[in-house]
Amino acid sequence: MTAQHPDPAGVPLHPAEAAAPPSPAAAGAVPALAIRGLAKRFGQKIAVDGISLDVPAGSFYGIVGPNGAGKTTTLSMATGLLRPDFGTAFVHGIDVWAHPLEAKKLMGVLPDGVRLFDRLTGEQLITYAGLLRGMDRAVVASRVGDLLEAMDLTQDAGTLVVDYSAGMTKKIALASALIHAPRLLVLDEPFEAVDPVSAANIHSILDGYVASGGTVIMSSHVMDLVQRMCDHVAVVAGGRLLAAGTVDEVRAGASLEDRFVQLVGGRSRTEGLEWLRTF
Numbered sequence: 310m311t312a313q314h315p316d317p318a319g320v321p322l323h324p325a326e327a328a329a330p331p332s333p334a335a336a337g338a339v340p341a342l343a344i345r346g347l348a349k350r351f352g353q354k355i356a357v358d359g360i361s362l363d364v365p366a367g368s369f370y371g372i373v374g375p376n377g378a379g380k381t382t383t384l385s386m387a388t389g390l391l392r393p394d395f396g397t398a399f400v401h402g403i404d405v406w407a408h409p410l411e412a413k414k415l416m417g418v419l420p421d422g423v424r425l426f427d428r429l430t431g432e433q434l435i436t437y438a439g440l441l442r443g444m445d446r447a448v449v450a451s452r453v454g455d456l457l458e459a460m461d462l463t464q465d466a467g468t469l470v471v472d473y474s475a476g477m478t479k480k481i482a483l484a485s486a487l488i489h490a491p492r493l494l495v496l497d498e499p500f501e502a503v504d505p506v507s508a509a510n511i512h513s514i515l516d517g518y519v520a521s522g523g524t525v526i527m528s529s530h531v532m533d534l535v536q537r538m539c540d541h542v543a544v545v546a547g548g549r550l551l552a553a554g555t556v557d558e559v560r561a562g563a564s565l566e567d568r569f570v571q572l573v574g575g576r577s578r579t580e581g582l583e584w585l586r587t588f
C-alpha cells in the first residue's frame with residue numbers, strides 16, 4: 310500500500326492527514342462528497358491505492374477508468390458498502406464511516422452488480438425501499454407511481470424483478486435509489502444495458518435533479534456519454550487518480566476519449582491475434 314505518496318491533486322495520503330474532514334473555509338462550500346485517502350487491498354491485489362477527491366455540491370460528476378481500475382471499489386467505500394483499509398469519505402461534511410446512518414440518509418446509491426430482493430415485484434421493491442427509509446406510506450405510494458412512470462415500467466409494475474431484463478433491473482434499482490429524494494446520487498454504470506429511450510428519460514431526470522441543486526456521481530465506460538452529461542470528471546486507473554476537474558480541464562482541448570486513452574497508457578496491442586483472420 311503506498312499511502313505516503315501525494316496524489317495528482319496534491320492531497321497527502323498519509324492516513325492521519327488523509328482522513329481530515331473537508332474544510333468549508335478552504336473550499337468555499339462543503340463538497341457533496343469528499344473522499345480522503347481511500348485505500349483497499351484484496352489479498353495481494355491493491356484495488357484502490359489512496360484516492361482523494363472533492364465532488365462539488367450541484368455537480369454532475371463522472372468517474373471513468375478502464376476495467377479493474379478501482380471505480381466500483383472506491384464508490385463502495387465512499388458510500389458505506391465496503392470498509393476501507395485506509396481513509397474515509399464525507400457526505401455533505403458527514404463522515405460515512407463514523408456516522409453511517411446520518412450519511413446514508415443523504416445518499417441514494419445504485420451499486421454495481423445490484424443484488425436485489427428479486428422475489429418482489431417492481432412496485433413492491435420500490436415501496437420497500439421507501440418504507441425502509443422510514444417514509445410515510447402515502448408519500449411512498451405516490452412516488453412509486455411517478456417513478457414507475459418515469460422509468461417506463463408501469464406495465465411491468467406487477468412482474469417479479471427476477472423476471473426483469475438487465476435494463477429493467479437497472480431502472481428499478483435506480484428508482485429505488487431515488488424514492489427518498491436524496492441530496493447525493495451515486496450511480497455505478499447507470500446506463501449499462503438501458504435502451505436509448507429509457508436512457509434519454511433517465512438523463513433528463515438526472516439533469517433536472519442537478520439543476521435543482523442535487524449532485525450526481527456516476528461511473529461509466531462511455532466517454533461520449535460522460536462528455537455530454539457531466540460537468541466534472543475524474544480518471545482512475547490502477548487504483549489511483551490520474552486526473553480530476555471540470556470536463557474541459559481534463560480533456561484539455563481533445564475529446565475525452567482521446568485524453569482518456571492518453572492518460573491510461575494507450576491502446577493494448579493486437580498482435581498475436583493473426584489467427585482470427587484465417588477463417
Ligand SMILES: Nc1ncnc2c1ncn2[C@@H]1O[C@H](COP(=O)(O)OP(=O)(O)OP(=O)(O)O)[C@@H](O)[C@H]1O
Pocket residue numbers: 351354355356374375376377378379380381382383
Ligand atoms: N471482492 C473482491 N475480491 C478480490 N478482488 C477484488 C474484489 N473486488 C474487486 N477486486 C479487484 O480489485 C480491482 C478493482 O476492481 P473494481 O471492481 O473496483 O474495478 P472497476 O474500475 O469498477 O472495474 P470495471 O470497470 O470492470 O467494473 C480489480 O483488479 C478486481 O479484480
